Amino acid sequence: MNSFLSRRAFVAASAVAVAAPAIIGRAQAATTLKISTSYPNDPKFSTARIWYDLFVPRLQAATGGAVTTQFFPDNQLGQEADVANQVKLGVVDAMLVGASIWTNLVPEFGVFDLGFLFQDYDHLLRATATPAGAGLQQLLVEKAGTHFPAWGRNIGARNFITKFAFNEPADLAGHKIRCLPSPMVTETVRLMGAAATPMAFGEIYTGLQAGVIDGMEHDAPTILSAKFYETAKIFTYTRHIHTPFGAFVSDRTLKRLPTDQRDGLLRAVREATDDWFKRAATAENDAVEELKTKGVAVHDCDRAAFRERVQPLWDKFAETTPGAKPMIDAVRATEKA
Structure with a gap:
């Protein structure tokens, strides 16, 4: 009897020993976020692709590789309006898009679609740096379950x-x-x-x-x-x-992440957006010359x-x-x- 129990104990212990590395591996596996955009996958002239390339190394540094991403350009996950709803639901983790698409969920965002409102993108940045900008960001969370961590810009008007x-x-x-x-x-x-x-x-x-x-x-x-x-x-x-442009991140996604990963993700978004803002005017001029x-x-x-x-x-x-x-x-x- 004791021999039988010993064999059972040995088998059980062996099973735990074999399973442990798999369990630890799963615990340490990186969280992979789905990032969607309607923009083309052009590393030179696509606003979304350029922003994404600036973002990835910053995310790696900010999270120590604990958070990675999959990039889905060219409407691979659906048209913008559909993806916006998927971001709200947390099915898609983030989308790279102009602010206009959120008007259906947050009518106040229609303000950015008013013609000739801003003199240029620097004017947009000055206006959105006010409490009015913070108020619109909060409305986006409340009505669309989505965060807009940093006010960015398209390559051009x-x-x-x-x-x-x-x-x-x-x-x-x-x-x-x-x-x-x-x-x-x-x-x-x-x-x-x-x-x-x-x-x-x-x-x-x-x-x-x-x-x-x-x-x-x-x-x-x-x-x-x-x-x-x-x-x-x-x-x-x-x-x-x-048009303001940037990463719109699902509130549900942020709530699923541990605090350090969430903070790292948001920091990477802000840094990539700031960097992109400084580069965009040159990219716009280059695009016109190529046209x-x-x-x-x-x-x-x-x-x-x-x-x-x-x-x-x-x-x-x-x-x-x-x-x-x-x-x-x-x-x-x-x-x-």
């Missing part, structure tokens, strides 16, 4: 690339311009004089090819990396919208005429969305003469 030339609002009449599926972007483009045509990012290329749209609005590097210039050949500096080599003509336009038509939208939006008024006030208070 949104401009038009079209199949026709224009200089003033009257020149856009009757022309279908793809715009972001956001109420304020749509209204901005309409007030500029065009037939605003909301369309998902993944549908733009074929829309241009098929003649469903006559042009679209986006930043120059995205236009370049997505090859929209292959059909539309006239780029016009409208600079009508300066020229692709046969794209680059023009200015009468921005004052467009701004005059769009500016009344600011106060109208503040009336219908009172939570956005502090940011509009901050914008006006931080303007440079």
